[in-house]
Amino acid sequence: MEKSNLNEKTIQIDSVKFHWSNKSKFKLHIPELSVDKGEKVLLLGESGSGKTTLLSLICGFLTPLSGKIQLNEKLINDLSATKRDQYRSDNIGIIFQQFNLLPYANVIDNILLPLYFSKLRSANVSNQRETAISICQSLRLPEDVVNMKASELSVGQQQRVAVARALIGNPPLVIADEPTSSLDTDAQTIFLDLMFSQVASSNSTLLMVSHDKSLSSKFDRVIDMKNISVKEQ
Amino acid sequence: MLLKLTFNSLYARLLTVAMTVFAISLSLMLYMSVEKLRTSAYTSFTDTISQTDLIVGARTSSVQLLLYSVFRIGNATNNITWESYEDVINKKEVAWSVPISLGDSHKGFRVMGTNSEFFKRYKFRGGQSIELEQGNNLDDLYDVIIGAGVAEKLNYSVGTPLIVSHGLQSFSDHDDQPFKISGILAKTGTPVDNTVIVSLEAIEAIHVDWSTGAKIPGQITPVEEIRQMDLSPKNITAALIGVNSKLQIFQLQRWINEYPEESLSSILPGVALQELWRIVGVVENLLLGISVTVIFTTLIGMTAIIFSSLNERRREMAIWRAMGASPKVVIGLLMLEALIISVMSIIVSTVMLFLTLYVLQPWIDNTYGILVNIETLAVKDIYIFMLFILSASLVSLIPAIRAYWFSINDGMTIKI
Numbered sequence: 001m002e003k004s005n006l007n008e009k010t011i012q013i014d015s016v017k018f019h020w021s022n023k024s025k026f027k028l029h030i031p032e033l034s035v036d037k038g039e040k041v042l043l044l045g046e047s048g049s050g051k052t053t054l055l056s057l058i059c060g061f062l063t064p065l066s067g068k069i070q071l072n073e074k075l076i077n078d079l080s081a082t083k084r085d086q087y088r089s090d091n092i093g094i095i096f097q098q099f100n101l102l103p104y105a106n107v108i109d110n111i112l113l114p115l116y117f118s119k120l121r122s123a124n125v126s127n128q129r130e131t132a133i134s135i136c137q138s139l140r141l142p143e144d145v146v147n148m149k150a151s152e153l154s155v156g157q158q159q160r161v162a163v164a165r166a167l168i169g170n171p172p173l174v175i176a177d178e179p180t181s182s183l184d185t186d187a188q189t190i191f192l193d194l195m196f197s198q199v200a201s202s203n204s205t206l207l208m209v210s211h212d213k214s215l216s217s218k219f220d221r222v223i224d225m226k227n228i229s230v231k232e233q
Numbered sequence: 234m235l236l237k238l239t240f241n242s243l244y245a246r247l248l249t250v251a252m253t254v255f256a257i258s259l260s261l262m263l264y265m266s267v268e269k270l271r272t273s274a275y276t277s278f279t280d281t282i283s284q285t286d287l288i289v290g291a292r293t294s295s296v297q298l299l300l301y302s303v304f305r306i307g308n309a310t311n312n313i314t315w316e317s318y319e320d321v322i323n324k325k326e327v328a329w330s331v332p333i334s335l336g337d338s339h340k341g342f343r344v345m346g347t348n349s350e351f352f353k354r355y356k357f358r359g360g361q362s363i364e365l366e367q368g369n370n371l372d373d374l375y376d377v378i379i380g381a382g383v384a385e386k387l388n389y390s391v392g393t394p395l396i397v398s399h400g401l402q403s404f405s406d407h408d409d410q411p412f413k414i415s416g417i418l419a420k421t422g423t424p425v426d427n428t429v430i431v432s433l434e435a436i437e438a439i440h441v442d443w444s445t446g447a448k449i450p451g452q453i454t455p456v457e458e459i460r461q462m463d464l465s466p467k468n469i470t471a472a473l474i475g476v477n478s479k480l481q482i483f484q485l486q487r488w489i490n491e492y493p494e495e496s497l498s499s500i501l502p503g504v505a506l507q508e509l510w511r512i513v514g515v516v517e518n519l520l521l522g523i524s525v526t527v528i529f530t531t532l533i534g535m536t537a538i539i540f541s542s543l544n545e546r547r548r549e550m551a552i553w554r555a556m557g558a559s560p561k562v563v564i565g566l567l568m569l570e571a572l573i574i575s576v577m578s579i580i581v582s583t584v585m586l587f588l589t590l591y592v593l594q595p596w597i598d599n600t601y602g603i604l605v606n607i608e609t610l611a612v613k614d615i616y617i618f619m620l621f622i623l624s625a626s627l628v629s630l631i632p633a634i635r636a637y638w639f640s641i642n643d644g645m646t647i648k649i
Contacts, residue, residue: 061554061643082559089557096555099548104245105238116234117557151245 009073010173010205011035011058016067018057028053029230040196040206042216045225051209055175059092060084072172089117093166095176100162101150108132108146111165121169135164139194156187163195170202177209192218239569246542253538254578260531261582261621264524265614269590271517273605279506281423284356286482289321289489290471292496299505302333302471304424305343309335312468317495324488326481329354331473334436334466338401342383344429346436354473357423358604367391368416371432374460376415382426384417391417397439407439409453422598434464528621532628535574539567539632550640563640564633571629572622579618583610
């Protein structure tokens, strides 16, 4: 594994403030947060603590009212909406809690979807179909699954396909929003192990959100929302 | 990729989509068939008589003259004398003429006296001639040729005897002089189908014992004697006229209308047909209005269906966004969906229309005398299709813009 650029930051957040203008009750203020390249970070927090808002900011769905968000040393909050969309598709693989896949499309098409929007990631994959199949194999998905429709898969299988999709084309950052909450404990462990090995093999940084403290031991670092955000009012 | 996935997505909602396509297709088909019937009815109607340049009759309105001389509807106000008729046809502009004598009937069907010129000169549907389907021409004085409609409704065949009644709704028959059917005409889709045709001489013959519309009491001239008489017609009801040169039509028309010895009218059949159609045409506009409304309704229906699918597809939109699709792509996806639905509807409706027309054409022709043209789509139909696709895309913008707002505001948080 490459360790030469250990001090390179994948995520660097400085005094970011955000609130919905119409929902003035909720205010998020994060003085500082940084994630090193290659790090596996668990972001803990209760519901309503602003985890998802933070992820939306990092992914560029939202822009902060003030402060700086840098991904791979590039300031993203100044980019236009279109450029942020492009930046997201080039640099971030996203795994949701559940229902990650287009139910009507087959597994291969779901996995290859990010490559359609990102030339950068597409360039990292020489043979799209084969790569998708090989990722599926390393995620221990049954061989016949790739041609099945996403809706025909079990929840656990769907989450693994979501990992394959997030990782195809080796994006520098993978963001997972409670990806294991819909799985039982045994499946959680298997899922996390498979995800970790994939993240490691593609040399990506992982930021995973959860409210489950028991997962802490598996990560390089654990960040609690309570400790990084400043409550206002 | 996007196209393929949109198809996948539509296929996953096959039942809903198929119902939508079917509904839109039906309304498009309704519109197109109304259009087809409208234009075909117009063509068939205006083609009831063709290649006749002028119709001459006693002084009356042009629509009325057309109605009784061509459509056998209503009555002539007056006859014209044979002398006037001869004056007209002796004009150098006249190429041919067909005298027509109306006034009697047979079981509700009009009896028309004419001569052999009628079969040669009367044209319909842009130059088609009437033809005998069975039997022979009018050879004998008491021969009669009937139209296809008469034969069918009264179940007559060649050789059947036939009694002509006096007037249109009278109880007195010319039963002393029975006719015999010598021929049956092929179907034309014109009023000729419902006409009983005899010779002009026969009209004279059956009225030998009549004077000013009433039978002379006690006078019965034997048939043998009548056959020896001079039966040259003294009056006719109207005449169809062809001119040598189209340039002379108006000149001849003015001459006839100003004929000093008798009040005559002459009309251009094409113009009179148009005039008549304008009266009938109100209905066609109504039909057109209804079918446009139907199309409009289905467009709203399609939007409603896209709208209702929007909430359950909110998650799908979030996935697209997470993959890096801009909100514009989300709008594009929904519009593409509407586009595919409308194009499929157009294809389905066209296929349905042509299949239906193909099956129904002979029946429509037989029953209503309207020849529906099923050759190709008219340029107008293509315009309508393009207009439909355009408005479908525009209408689909409404749910698409809503999806746009969803996808901008949802970000990572996805409501189920």
